[in-house]
Amino acid sequence: MRILHLLASLDPKAGGPAEGVRQGGVTLMEMGHEVEVVTLDDPGATFLQDFPLPVHALGPSRGNYRYCPRLVPWLQSHASQFDAVIVNGLWQYHSFGAWRALREVDVPYYVYPHGMLDPWFKRAYALKHLKKWLYWPWAEYRVLRDARAVLFTTEDERLLARQSFWLYRATEAVSTYGTSAPPQNDVELRESFLLEYPQLRGKRVILFLGRIHEKKGCDLLISAFANVAGLDGDAHLVIAGPDSAGWRSTLHEQAERLGVAQRITWTGMLQGPLKWGAFYASEAFVLPSHQENFGVAVAEALGCGVPALISNKVNIWREVDADGAGFVAADTVEGTEKNLRRWLTLDTECHAQMSARARDLFKARFTVDAMSRDLLRVLEGESFALAAGP
Known part of the structure; x- marks a missing residue:
């Protein structure tokens, strides 16, 4: 398969998704698949220099939302070269941009929320949650609704995601997550x-x-x-x-x-x-x-x-x-x-x-090999269940 990962940033300081893309991508390539990455980072960012996968850095992006005008045209021009596009994370422009570019293109996209739909954020940051509600119906709700599947790394994450917004509709799948084995020295x-x-x-x-x-x-x-x-x-x-x-x-x-x-x-x-x-x-x-x-x-x-x-x-x-x-x-x-x-x-x-x-x-x-095999199972045609919010 030819797989394209999309995420706002590959900066390791941003948390686990970048490392998951790196490790999982390397493993999939070792299994004979092709994996590339699109990010909204500045092409000159130092943390991109040694990244082991082909990277298309379309930034610099603007503000915390990471708006990047090059994203939608790039996806419209290149998405057909891939069998699947995987969107990593929500609430920044890369997810909405993917929906804009791919909703009428015959290339399936999948979404890893990476915990960003957990109701804890609603309780802990009530004002931010209100702002997200203003954004949700015309952006992230559509991103999830039209994805081939929304990928949750645990059953708990899948069930909790339904509690944040009553307007919720997604084709859900649980795909295990993992990481590389530690060095033995x-x-x-x-x-x-x-x-x-x-x-x-x-x-x-x-x-x-x-x-x-x-x-x-x-x-x-x-x-x-x-x-x-x-x-x-x-x-x-x-x-x-x-x-x-x-x-x-x-x-x-x-x-x-x-x-x-x-x-x-x-x-x-x-x-x-x-x-x-x-x-x-x-x-x-x-x-x-x-x-x-x-x-x-x-x-x-x-x-x-x-x-x-x-x-x-x-x-x-x-x-x-x-x-x-x-x-x-x-x-x-x-x-x-x-x-x-x-x-x-x-x-x-x-x-x-x-x-x-x-x-x-x-x-x-929790090995990266198990994660990669499970992801392939999903991408190669697992049947999914459609879920709506309460």
Whole structure:
């Protein structure tokens, strides 16, 4: 097949979709398919230089909406060269532009919402949701309605998507998500990370890796960690990720106020060997998120044999819980504290057993090979179910 991925940006700071396109695209090409990418980035963006797939950068785009006048003409001229177009994400011009260009073209398009229809956003950002309602009927509603299929990465994501807008009509399919297996030189990667952050040597590292954003529950994590820090003087929290919302200074003040600032290391965004070294240097991975349609970092942690301490708003929590690959609780201070407390009081033998189960879960469900095979199943003619909103 010839597959075209479309997304607003390939900037790794924007979150998981860009990495999913990269890894999934490389795997599909290794399987003999052709994959190209259209993005609204400036062609001179540095993060495009080493991207492993053919990229058509049509930007620069304008504003947060990423309006790009070249998108629709480009798709109208080139879409017929592909068997399928996959739109990654909503609420920016690339999704509406795809609908404008493809609604009367005999090329099917598919949409990955990537959690952007979760009702948590409606509750957390009521004013933004009202603005989205003004946009929804003539834009994103049509994008979903006319797609060959809307692809949800979990059953929970599919069901939650129906709750955000009563005007909802989509042909739904669940297509599993995944990520590449971690590198196996774990000792070398762990040592490199500890050389970069020597204060962590000998500590019981608990790792948060993701965007520093309200929806990730970073404030809950700091409060919960303060409540359990007395259980073990070697417990140390690492918070790794870009400060996408300018929130880090507030979280620093919170940690100072609660007396745990010296037991938290902030690394900023980690990539490549340092990212994998952080996983291998950690006892557990923690994500008390209020909303997470999949959680690539959770899957990466499991692949490294690092058990996951997550909220029940991370949509793969059922698999983690059922397979005993971590602990699950509510997205509250109390729930996050419960997960941390259970981990810190667990004995060494139980740690090892849970680590083995984490690896087994990753291999069984969350590899990029499984993701690619499942996507092909959908693109090659799976029958779908039409769903309407309440």
